[in-house]
Amino acid sequence: MFKLLSLEDTIRIPPDRFGAPLNEAGREQLGIKYEGMVDPEFGYVMAVTDIEVNPVGKIIPGDGATYHKVSFSLLTFFPKLQEIIEGEVVEMADFGAFVRVGPIDALLHVSQLMDDFISYDEKQGVLMGKETKRKLVSGDRIRARITAVSLPRGGGSGKVGITARQPYLGKLEWIQKEVEILQTELETPSTSKPEKAVDA
Numbered sequence: 001m002f003k004l005l006s007l008e009d010t011i012r013i014p015p016d017r018f019g020a021p022l023n024e025a026g027r028e029q030l031g032i033k034y035e036g037m038v039d040p041e042f043g044y045v046m047a048v049t050d051i052e053v054n055p056v057g058k059i060i061p062g063d064g065a066t067y068h069k070v071s072f073s074l075l076t077f078f079p080k081l082q083e084i085i086e087g088e089v090v091e092m093a094d095f096g097a098f099v100r101v102g103p104i105d106a107l108l109h110v111s112q113l114m115d116d117f118i119s120y121d122e123k124q125g126v127l128m129g130k131e132t133k134r135k136l137v138s139g140d141r142i143r144a145r146i147t148a149v150s151l152p153r154g155g156g157s158g159k160v161g162i163t164a165r166q167p168y169l170g171k172l173e174w175i176q177k178e179v180e181i182l183q184t185e186l187e188t189p190s191t192s193k194p195e196k197a198v199d200a
Contacts, residue, residue, distance in 0.1 A: 026053035043078030112163035
């Protein structure tokens with residue numbers, strides 16, 4: 001899920017940025033520090049917004065820069081276990097597919113795609129079920145559940161695993177067909193005869 005977090009920090013404004021508007025200089029420093037960061041507490045940091053730099057700064061002896069307190073917001077993407085997400089298949093491999101979810105590519109392992117034996121056609125970039133004949137290719141839209149999240153501290157891109165082996169998950173066209181079948185079953189009147197009442 002996407003989050004907007006309100007934070008406070010202290011930033012260093014170098015001397016070569018003294019002529020720039022304070023919030024602009026602060027935006028640059030916060031962007032360098034936070035944007036693109038992966039953190040177990042914040043998730044994937046996408047952007048810094050709503051920056052307000054305190055105009056009163058401090059100078060540390062031996063350092064020509066000024067230090068200012070700043071309040072700001074972070075736009076983050078924090079994947080949660082069991083969360084239902086939708087994304088686009090962006091890459092295929094014999095072991096599964098990578099699905100673009102927000103700013104990341106989550107792994108849909110071949111064992112988590114469907115209840116069927118799956119083969120991979122490398123030339124066409126297709127994963128296909130042997131019995132169902134269902135096909136998955138790049139560009140397909142997928143609905144899945146998050147089953148694994150690893151957000152390392154201090155670098156690394158993090159890893160997210162997803163599954164589509166549950167009812168009403170998978171390629172959106174598959175889900176639509178499942179819904180249509182269910183609606184047909186519900187609308188079709190029962191052909192079984194009612195049981196006769198038995199006198200006590």
